[in-house]
Amino acid sequence: MSRTRSVASSAASALAVDRRTVLAAAGAVSLAAGVGYALRPTASQAAPAAEGEAPVAASRRAPAAPLAPYERGTTLAGVAAPRTASGYRRLGDGPGWRRVVRDDLAAPRAGRADRRTALAAFVQLTDLHIIDAQHPLRLEFLRSTDVHAWRPQELLTVQGAVSLVERVNALRGGPVTGAPLHFAMTTGDNTDNNARTELEWYLTVLSGGRVTPDSGDMRRYEGVQNSGLRQFWQPDSAVRDDDKRRGFPQLDGFLAAAVRQVQSPGLNLPWYSTVGNHDSLPLGCYGHGDPYLADFAVGGRKLMALPAAEAKKLQDSIKKATDPMGTGFRDLLEAHTRDLRAVTPDERRAPFTPAEYVNAHLDPAYTGPGPVGHGYSTANVEAGTQYYSFRIADDVIGISLDTTDPGGHYEGSIGTGQLRWLEKTLRTNRDSYAVVFSHHTSRTMDNPRRDPARPAEGRHDGAAVLEVLGRHRNTLAWVNGHIHRNEITAHRSAAGHSFWEISTASHVDFPQLARVIELVDNKDGTLSVFTTLVESAAPHRTDFADLSQTGLASLYRELSFNAPGARTDLAGGSRDRNTELVLKKG
Template sequence: MSRIRSVATSALGVNRRTVLAAAGAVSLSAGVGYALRPTDSEAATTAPVAHARQATAATPLAPYTKGTTLASVAAPRNSSGYRRLGDGPGWSRVVRGELATPKSGRAGRRTTLAAFVQLTDLHLMDVQHPLRWEFLRAADPHTWRPQEALTVPGAIALVERVNALKGAPATGAPLHFVMTTGDNTDNNAHSELEWFMKVMSGGRISPNSGDPRHYEGVQNSGLKLFWQPDATLRDNDKALGFPQLKGFLAAAVREVRSPGLNLPWYSTVGNHDALALGAYGSRGDRYLAEAAIGGKKLMQVPAADAKKLLASINNGTDPKGAGYRDFLKAHARSMRSVTPDDRRAPYTPADYLKAHLDPAHQGLGPVGHGYSSANLDAGTQYYAFRISEDVIGISLDTTDAGGHYEGSLGTAQLNWLDGTLKDNKDSYAVVFSHHTSTSMDNTRPDPARPGEKRHSGAEVLSVLGAHANVLAWVNGHMHRNLITPHQGSGGRSFWEISTASHIDFPHLARIIELVDNKDGTLSVFTTLIESAAPHRTDFTDLSQTGLAALYRELAYNAPGAAKTLAGGAGDRNTELVLKKG
């Protein structure tokens, strides 16, 4: 792959040197973002960011493993019952050569092309939201998690971990940016969107809605189905060893502060960001939108009813939410009164874009965090941006506005993806999305584009596999670490890197480094990180940091939680080798 020559002389009409001069002469490897051919249907950042973490000339690059899972991973200290966490041994790096043979001596030859951080599936959650279906726990214990009230302090601790990194783990190179690959929020609520923007860019957050004086939801309902942390009631979770923590709920809705990322950050949309509860179409039933801000909340239903509703969600048979509307109406007499709150209203795709473009949430940029006014005008949520001189990033919108939590791409976006890769064939490419290749089997028409065909993950793989410049497809959604080699046409190949969530244990994010081994191969290094919260918890510590530590431990012990989400050794800390295109 030859070096980039003239991407900046695109439809922008702006020379790359001019762009960099306006940004204070920042190096291209700083992860600045500017548009690649922005038109009515394809747009990226419209202004560069004059910030990146730079290594000084006097400081030679060296691997930096402190604070990563190479050094230590949270692990249980006892073998039964409610398990307390502590410091466990780190995960070693695994070299994977399915797509190219690793050659000896490459560590001494390699140069870094880019290094960045992926966050995914934060699921920042308004746990008092009236539409939430916590009552499904009667059918499946993991449909409600004891840790859910702590998503905001947990995410802030992850930001603190990223801020504390001094360089990339494998190469020591500067980290260029952070990309979040969707499900940034959970219930498609304005309250959650505001919290997400402040977590990422900095600010004070009160993770509370409804009554400003106290929590009102399932965790002080007196129902044994849910962990009642403040009460002496022996609920189902306390029977499994969960503690009584007096003052937990008051602490959970107390104001916290995020420092914001000290790197530029970009955003990708997920189904929970675009659809009500992550499942119901953006043009769904009006009843649900009104119920979201209303004063009634359903907290308990018979197990048989919960099982039927859960089946309709999992099978995607109620994409517009009409069945859920009828379900809520049928159980209206069982609802409890809560404080109405307009901040819980669902946000639209335009609202999502406007929040990213709001100067109040710019942080260290770039302006729009990947999105631009052209996205607003066209009604799109996909874009391309320059990562470094040799690498571009492409952020896709894989949600299906027709409903259901699985994804797909419309024809216009798939063609745009193919065209963007062709137009930038002299640059390597990293593709970002929320959904994985195996979770893009929902091809319902988009209500806004009823005549447009939707395309599956297999079709996206075919497009990516036709381009020699694609190195990796980075995504989330499945809440599990999984790295898959893909062999395209004509010997072309790339890696699909799916990363676990930050709502389910083990609460991970991933650092990705791209290097040229100078021997006809490239390597993609992946290194997982946990939040900055200590592994050990103290039940008497309900500070912001103490809550973030408790968030992880509660998630480990959550009834019904899968214990395999960390993936195998080859899905965690890796070196993924590729042939040069």
């Protein structure tokens, strides 16, 4: 029988009235820009915290039953799998994925399951891509050159995210240790178009409340799915569009059901937020600053079709980052003025700035179970930053990075100031294990563009971050997303220190997963990082007649599985899914 200590005892000691408990109950304490601040739940004023002290993440109370491993509700027990062989493939219950022990960095020792003590347990959510599917700036028309540039499931991102919240809420704790989950962390691309509608929906889904995933004319859907254009799935129409020829169903009433109000219970544990490129940049790739694009976002015109040759030219400019500020995109829209379709203007679709993103998290309406600001603080607002650190448990800290590049393009980098802050935070907390969170992976941080707000500051790639992390023996893991694929990489530095990089699949592309991560001390000179993937709570089997909130969440998964052109390798291999990642203690 496994034993747990740190996490369970932290929950039990929550009854003791000491400074750390008060901070945990009060909410977040951010160390943005290297300065600590404590926020009270009802105050926007910040008070200095002790030098070098990281904030505390509260955890759910330990369950009354003895802590024990479990599989129910995880991909160890089962995963969605096709039950038909061709055409539009229906999903059903499939076998689970086994746990794989990885010894790339240290040899596992016999008997560790009986010795181990839990250090921390948490959930990673990544790439939710909450989408305002009727937004005028969306690039659906790229489907003429790339069939996967528009996904048939995009109208159901809110229903899918709510179902994922329901799954997280139903988890008993860490699947390996049974220890209570300390928090959930989103690792970026929480929104899709950098639109205020999407930011409101995302914050409401995670903190709890009612969401109407609709914009423009609230009486009817206005977008590509009732446009009559055959390159898009027209679910409510008898038109034999391209997707229906692939076997997609006709679902009368789908559009009305997809934009009606849904209810989210909100996460029942504290949650933190890390920023991604789709949260920072319009369309996830263009820098802020062009008033034409900002006006177009809230206006009454939308481009829905584009010849393949022009679509290819635009897509290439995005991939190659030859138009980071969107000048060429603006020129394209102006050149196609006569091709624009009328839609209902909506000021709520306006892009939001990084400062507005932070302030939205600080809004008391979205505090939910806390912490206030979900990691961000007024210190971030004052310094113009979106990075911070927080204490996960007595001997574990979390560090959330901002790897987005304000100069444009979807790949990432970080500025010199943040890189120095990362080094200082690791050094100051050398007696605590560290888990680093970011949106981009080490291999996708190759964008050297300068920040327009800090033109004299250098930018640094993923190799530079790996070098800093590798200099500190307390680094255990770097947890990220962006690539929409499960991938776990072992890193060993020149200094001899080692850690794991854990990248998790998105929740917009199949297989639509989140990941539970548990840190344990094996009491034999090694540590283990356990990763366990979970799906949303929606049933694997869909019923085309069920257009309820739950039915649509199931359909969201099945549509994503069948999306034309979708990659089939995003689940990763067995070594990237449910794992035990062994490390030597530093």
